[in-house]
Amino acid sequence: MSGSHHDKLTIETVAEPAGHVVRIGGDIDLRTSPELRGRLLQALEEHPERLIIDLTGVSYMDSSGVGTVVEAKRKAERGGTRVILNGLQPRVRSVFEITQLDKFFTITNTIEDARTA
Amino acid sequence: MIDLELPSDSSVLPGVRKQLRAWTHNRGWSEHQIGEIVLAVDEAFTNVIRHGYKGRTDGCVKLTVRETTQPDGIEISIRDFCQSVDLDRICGRDLDDIRPGGLGVHLIHAMMEKVEYSHAEGGGVLLVMRKSKTHVATTHNGEANAK
Numbered sequence: 001m002s003g004s005h006h007d008k009l010t011i012e013t014v015a016e017p018a019g020h021v022v023r024i025g026g027d028i029d030l031r032t033s034p035e036l037r038g039r040l041l042q043a044l045e046e047h048p049e050r051l052i053i054d055l056t057g058v059s060y061m062d063s064s065g066v067g068t069v070v071e072a073k074r075k076a077e078r079g080g081t082r083v084i085l086n087g088l089q090p091r092v093r094s095v096f097e098i099t100q101l102d103k104f105f106t107i108t109n110t111i112e113d114a115r116t117a
Numbered sequence: 118m119i120d121l122e123l124p125s126d127s128s129v130l131p132g133v134r135k136q137l138r139a140w141t142h143n144r145g146w147s148e149h150q151i152g153e154i155v156l157a158v159d160e161a162f163t164n165v166i167r168h169g170y171k172g173r174t175d176g177c178v179k180l181t182v183r184e185t186t187q188p189d190g191i192e193i194s195i196r197d198f199c200q201s202v203d204l205d206r207i208c209g210r211d212l213d214d215i216r217p218g219g220l221g222v223h224l225i226h227a228m229m230e231k232v233e234y235s236h237a238e239g240g241g242v243l244l245v246m247r248k249s250k251t252h253v254a255t256t257h258n259g260e261a262n263a264k
Binding site for chain 2 (some may be wrong): 027060062098
């Protein structure tokens with residue numbers, strides 16, 4: 001039993017005046033979170049003002065993904081970068097709420113809000 | 118009934134989630150409950166891979182899913198063949214301690230109604246999770262989990 005091409009994670013990083021936007025698509029789980037971790041840490045190396053993690057295209061995230069963004073946020077804070085989570089679908093948002101991590105992150109609904117958060 | 122023997126390899130996770138979604142959908146579970154069941158199984162399977170087999174991909178994981186009638190619900194068993202562990206050490210971390218990791222067990226308990234770990238006959242750990250069709254996970258705000 002293995003995943004189809006639909007399960008592939010897509011990650012695109014765009015440098016904007018407000019900061020770096022990392023747009024993610026697909027499922028984030030134990031299999032795909034190492035790739036996400038690498039891309040987030042790579043984006044932080046440039047010490048952007050903001051790191052906007054755009055999860056609009058993510059329909060599934062487990063604790064591996066949550067742990068990955070927690071690690072990125074902690075590293076970002078040490079380097080003076082503000083981390084914003086944008087566009088959480090209800091199922092993804094509920095994982096943050098149940099683990100009480102919604103209080104730890106700045107969460108926005110639109111990319112426009114994220115750019116000024 | 119779903120009865121699978123799978124390798125301890127994260128590449129099987131998307132397929133397990135897909136099969137479980139279809140199985141529960143066909144048995145009348147709501148979409149938000151399906152999400153909870155899928156997440157609980159994913160987290161349990163992930164824990165076996167990470168902590169039981171310590172990343173080895175040649176281990177065996179047995180997944181059994183069946184309907185229950187009293188109450189109307191689901192029973193999911195996940196059994197590994199790892200070295201036995203101290204069951205008291207299988208616990209989620211304090212949620213006030215903000216750090217990566219340690220959230221999987223917490224999510225499993227939140228998503229499912231009953232969660233029991235035991236030593237499996239012949240070695241390994243057996244996890245049995247149950248959920249009735251009236252059970253919905255709640256957030257720290259006391260609100261029902263997202264639909």
